[in-house]
Amino acid sequence: MNLMKHRSPAVATTPVDRLASEIFGPSFSRFFSTFPEITWEHTPRVNIMERADDFLLELEVPGFTKDQLTVELNGNTLTVRGEQSSEHTEGEKGRWTRREFSRSSFERSFVLPKSVVADQIKADQTDGVLKLTLPKAEPSTPQTRTIQIG
Numbered sequence: 001m002n003l004m005k006h007r008s009p010a011v012a013t014t015p016v017d018r019l020a021s022e023i024f025g026p027s028f029s030r031f032f033s034t035f036p037e038i039t040w041e042h043t044p045r046v047n048i049m050e051r052a053d054d055f056l057l058e059l060e061v062p063g064f065t066k067d068q069l070t071v072e073l074n075g076n077t078l079t080v081r082g083e084q085s086s087e088h089t090e091g092e093k094g095r096w097t098r099r100e101f102s103r104s105s106f107e108r109s110f111v112l113p114k115s116v117v118a119d120q121i122k123a124d125q126t127d128g129v130l131k132l133t134l135p136k137a138e139p140s141t142p143q144t145r146t147i148q149i150g
Contacts, residue, residue, distance in 0.1 A: 064125075078109065078112055083105040
């Protein structure tokens with residue numbers, strides 16, 4: 001199974017932010033960015049296992065409910081998306097003195113091999129892990145027959 005890389009939307013950064021990302025990795029500039037109001041994307045880690053009858057694809061999606069996740073198959077490209085937002089409020093009446101919003105989203109795409117039976121893909125989410133079972137088609141065995149020579 002090949003992993004198809006997905007690029008995040010362009011984010012405006014300063015040369016210092018880009019340099020810090022190159023040296024310390026992309027998560028470093030998130031904490032010290034000159035643009036703290038930008039919502040950062042979450043990219044789940046993935047485990048892929050090939051078994052005799054299927055492939056098992058596991059995505060780490062802690063905090064996401066199954067209603068916040070979408071799995072789509074377009075041709076031979078499987079795309080998993082997640083989006084969540086939460087609102088933390090204090091008090092019901094009166095004027096806001098502080099209000100915080102948070103948002104997290106991701107998208108991962110995978111190019112599936114032709115041996116996957118698309119209409120039998122199953123998904124299950126348990127304990128922050130989305131598991132996708134991708135069944136393989138039965139291998140075709142060549143039929144042997146004797147042809148009479150006339």
